[in-house]
Amino acid sequence: MNGDRILIVDDEADIALILKLQLEDIGYRTVRARDGAEALEILEGESFALVLLDIRMPRMDGMEVLARIRRDYPELVVVMMTAHGSEDIAVEAMKKGAVDYISKPFSSDDMKGRVERAIQYNRTRLENERLQRELDEQRQKMAAILRGMADMVVAVDRQGNVITLNGKAEELLAIRAEEVLGRPVEELLQADIPASRLPCRVVLTTGEPCLDVTYVVAQGKRRLPVLSSATPLRNATGEMIGSVEILHDMSTLKALEQEREDFVSMLSHDLKTPITAVVGSIDLVREGRLGTINAEQKEYLDSAVESCDEMVEMIDTLLDVHKFEAGRMQMAIAEEELAPLLRRILSRFEPVALRAGIRLFLHLPPAPILFPVDRSKFFRLLGNLLSNAIKFTPEEGEIEIRAEIVAEPLALAGPLSAAAYPPANLPVAGRFLLLTVRDTGAGVPADCLVSIFDRFVQAKNRRQGKTGGSGLGLAFCRKAMDAHDGFVWAESELDKGSSFHLLFPMERS
Incomplete structure (x- = not known):
């Protein structure tokens, strides 16, 4: 009761007094109105x-008052009071909005019970209405979210029949929701994969989310590539009652990928062809076929050829990174002995290091090392690291290449985790070849040790090297090591140098 206020509307003073005393005795507060007009x-x-509204009163009877209350105060609960034998009128009053009636003369217990039930009923009704309003608001918000989503949303029940889809799905699939509601989802999503592999169907079978599945949906003559994920749809008790699948339209991305393919093709042909012509023309001059040249002229021509070679190498690196990312890089992995490979690479860079005033050192274990590797990719890997080391190491600096066998790869888990490798991918057992290229150059800032392996990224302090760079060499290193099932990472201290590590598995699964 909690001191609820009750309005007693009765022209009979003695009945009103009895009601007042009995109701206040159990905790209610009461106010009396002598007729309908006063009540309003x-x-x-x-x-x-x-x-509590008496039916028969002077000036304005209870039925008229009830009508006014229902119109002006719809949340107010009304219990009618009527003389014995007038129950038909009371029933009519209930049809017009009263929740109950009391027949006079009434018993105290019956009256109290009806009043308490009526108040509780009204509270429950008002609470239900409030909850319904909140539910409607949430549904409207959810509907607005679904309408505004750029992705398609399809929900199915436990049997895999469509229960809802959003406006984007209707638009892209060119179908109206009412045409597919209650139909099997595979009739809506006519995919190039079996119906059982649709993410929403997988969720219904496993009860677990199914993420990042790519397939193509047939939409008339059009084929719509999608990236799709689905999760269980559960009720308030946690029981799975269906699943929800979200499909992202990949058409634009596919178009961008095609543009990238076209751009890469342009690089491989339209850029390399004129560079080849330039080198050929320079060679004619260098060989003296167009007249005698002196030593200074030859030096300039040699420098021009070197610049063209750098440009070709940059294009080749970009093409190789693209091939790795597209999964089209051909790998020719075979057992190779490490020492001859390293000496061949060093023979290429020793003259460059000598001109730069940098000392090169090679440290190898006494026993020969055989490991599975793609020879050409290995030359590019070490070549990129040595080229960078020479570029960023000052005169009279040092560059060291060291090789060792690692039998406890878990000891490297810390540096590898710091190099942005997922913990699940880290090696836990086996024998590995660890190659380290260490220099005494400018070093790499700690916040760049991971990002320098991304395409077109260079640490700020390394942009000021002896020559500029494209930011592709280390990206190639990361892709090539991934292709070898290996790992690459860097450690550095500013102004004291950097160490780049390559970890090759000695056996391939």
Whole structure:
């Protein structure tokens, strides 16, 4: 009760007094109105939990008052009071909005019970209405979210029948929701994969989310590539009642990929062809076929050829990175002995290092090392690291290449985790070849030790090297090591040098 206020509307003073005493005895507060007109005046300025309303009164009878209350105060609960034998009128009043009636003369217990039930009923009704309003608001918000989503959303029940889809799905699949509601989802998503492999179907079978599945949906003559994920749809008790699949339209991305393919093709042909012509023309001059040249002229021509070679190498590196990313790089992995490979690479870079005033050192274990590797990719790997080391090491600096066999790869878990390798991918057992290229150059800032292996990224302090760079060499190193099932990472201290590590598995699965 909690002190709920009740308005007693009755022209009989003795009955009104009895009601007042009995109701206040159990905790209610009461106000009396002598007729319907007075009751309406009181309701204009005060609020009540319930109105006990007599049907027969002077000036304005109870039915008219009830109609006014229902119109002006729809949340107010009304219990009618009627003389014995007038139950038909009371029933009519209930049809017009009263929740109950009391027949006079009434018993105290019956009256109290009806009043309490009526108040509780009204509270429950108002709470249900409030919850319904909140539910409607949430549904409207969800509907607005679904309408505004750039991705397609399809929900299915436990049997895999469509229960809802959003506007984007209707638009891209060129179908109206009412045409497919209640139909099997595979009739809506006519995919190039079996129906059982649709993410929403997989979720219904496993009860677990199914993420990042690519397939193509047939939409008339059009084929719509999608990236799709699905999760279980559960009720308030946690029981799975269906699944929801979200499909991202990949058409634009596919178009961008095609543009990238076209751009790479342009690089491989339209850029390399004129460079080849330039080198050929320079060679004619260098060989003296167009007239005698002196030593200074030859030096300039040699420098021009070197610049063209750098440009070709940059294009080749970009092409190789692209091939790795597209999964089209051909790998020719075979057992190779490490020492001859390293000496061949060093023979290429020793003259360059000598001109730069840099000392090169090679440290190898006494026993020969055989490991599976793609010879050409290995030359590019070490070549990129040595080229960078020479570029960023000052005169009278040192560059060291060291090789060792690692039998406990878990000891390297810390540096590898710091190099942005997922913990699940880290080696836990086996024998590995660890190659380290260490220099005494400018070093790499700690916040760049991971990002320098991304395409077109260079550490700020390394952009000021002896020559500029494209930011592709280390990206190639990362892709090539991934292709070898190996790992690459860097450690550095500013102004003291950097160490780049390559970890090759000695056996391939």
